[in-house]
Structure formats: C-alpha cells, structure tokens
Amino acid sequence: MxxxxxxxxxxxxxxxxxxxxxxxxxxxxxxxxxxxxxxxxxxxxxxxxxxxxxxxxxxxxxxxxxxxxxxxxxxxxxxxxxxxxxxxxxxKRPKFGVRGIWERDGGTCQYTGRKLRPHEGNIDHIVPLSRGGPTSWENCVLADKRVNSRKGSKLPEEAGLKLLRRPAVPRELxxxxxxxxxxxxxxxxxxxxx
Structure with a gap:
C-alpha cells in the first residue's frame, strides 16, 4: 500500500x-x-x-x-x-507518560523551578518505587537529572527538597x-x- x-x-x-x-x-x-x-x-x-x-x-x-x-x-x-x-x-486528557508529565509540568523541574532542556530532565517518583510509590500522575514529576540522582530512593524531605506544587492528574483540554x-x-x- x-x-x-x-x-x-x-x-x-x-x-x-x-x-x-x-x-x-x-x-x-x-x-x-x-x-x-x-x-x-x-x-x-x-x-x-x-x-x-x-x-x-x-x-x-x-x-x-x-x-x-x-x-x-x-x-x-x-x-x-x-x-x-x-x-x-x-x-481529552494528555496521555500519561514522559511527554504528558513534561507538558503538565511545563518543562520545569518541580524541585528547583528551572526550565529544562529535554536532555536535562527525567521523571522522578516522589515516593520512590523501592518504597512502594506508584507510577501515577500524582506521584511523578519532572526533575533535573542531577537533582533526581541526588534524591535517589529518598523522600523529597529526606533529601532536603521541596516540591513547587503537588502533582495532579491534568484536566481535560x-x-x-x-x-x-x-x-x-x-x-x-x-x-x-x-
């Protein structure tokens, strides 16, 4: 065809x-x-x-x-x-995944407030997977790779980090x-x- x-x-x-x-x-x-x-x-x-x-x-x-x-x-x-x-x-609600989280968070690290380029960020589980945290809109945020690496399997407060805002399911657009x-x-x- x-x-x-x-x-x-x-x-x-x-x-x-x-x-x-x-x-x-x-x-x-x-x-x-x-x-x-x-x-x-x-x-x-x-x-x-x-x-x-x-x-x-x-x-x-x-x-x-x-x-x-x-x-x-x-x-x-x-x-x-x-x-x-x-x-x-x-x-329609944005599809859950890396792209959806980037769009919801506006390409901004949710710990530092810094605007990220695609190679500078990744997805952080607020409550780490190793501690039973789910992979969901409410538990995942965009984070600077260096910050996420430093946080590791800790909770944000254990790593001295504070979220800019609590993540939520994006509204339908x-x-x-x-x-x-x-x-x-x-x-x-x-x-x-x-």
Missing part, C-alpha cells in the same frame, strides 16, 4: 471550523466520497473554498501539492477537511490544543493555536 496514504497528514475540522483531529489521506478520501466531510481548497493567498468529492477529483494539481496516482491520473490529497455534521470540540503539526503542513497553520 502507498505509504503516502497512511500518514496522518489531513487536519479535520468540525462544522464550526475548529480543529478536532487528524486523519490519513485514505480516511479523508472515504469521508469526502461518502459526504461526511468536504475538503478545503486552500490557495496560496489564503482564499479558502469548501469542495465536494466530484469537484475535488477535477481540481488541477499545483506545484508542491501532495498527490496520489490513480487510474484516471493524479489526485490532490486534501490538507484540511470540514465535517458535515459534528460541531463539538472533544476534550480541547483536543485542538493537543494536535501537533508534526508533518509541518502549511495549510494547517491557520486552524491550530500557536
């Missing part, structure tokens, strides 16, 4: 034009063909026009367009879709805030927060 069809490069908007997800071109073509969504023809000057399936198939291919080959010739892959019916912005433009699709920029 064409690898280009299975990469998540199509931004999905609700009918209020708010970003709510990402799809593969294969999923996008299916949604447009079934009438569940319309594609947006986004021109370089910023002019945007919703386009149905039959019209999409006839659009000319421009330089720099992402295209797939079909038996009838090349077809442009849409960069952005608008759903026909769905109007809510779903909420609109999915729009969690969508990342990892493939750097230019057409997404006007729909995603900075």
């Amino acid at each position: 064409n690898d280009q069809l299975t990469k998540s490069t199509v931004l999905v908007l609700n009918r209020n034009w708010q970003a709510i997800g990402v799809k593969t071109p294969m999923e996008a073509f299916s949604m447009i063909a079934s009438g569940a969504a319309t594609a947006l023809d986004i021109e370089t000057g910023g002019h945007i026009r919703p386009v149905t399936w039959n019209e999409w198939l006839t659009l000319p291919v421009r330089d720099g367009d992402n295209v797939i080959g079909t038996v009838k010739g090349p077809v442009r892959v849409p960069a952005v879709l608008v759903l026909a019916k769905f109007d809510k912005v779903p909420k 609109p999915v729009t805030l969690l969508i990342k433009n990892t493939h750097r699709v230019r057409e997404w920029e006007m729909f995603l927060p900075e």
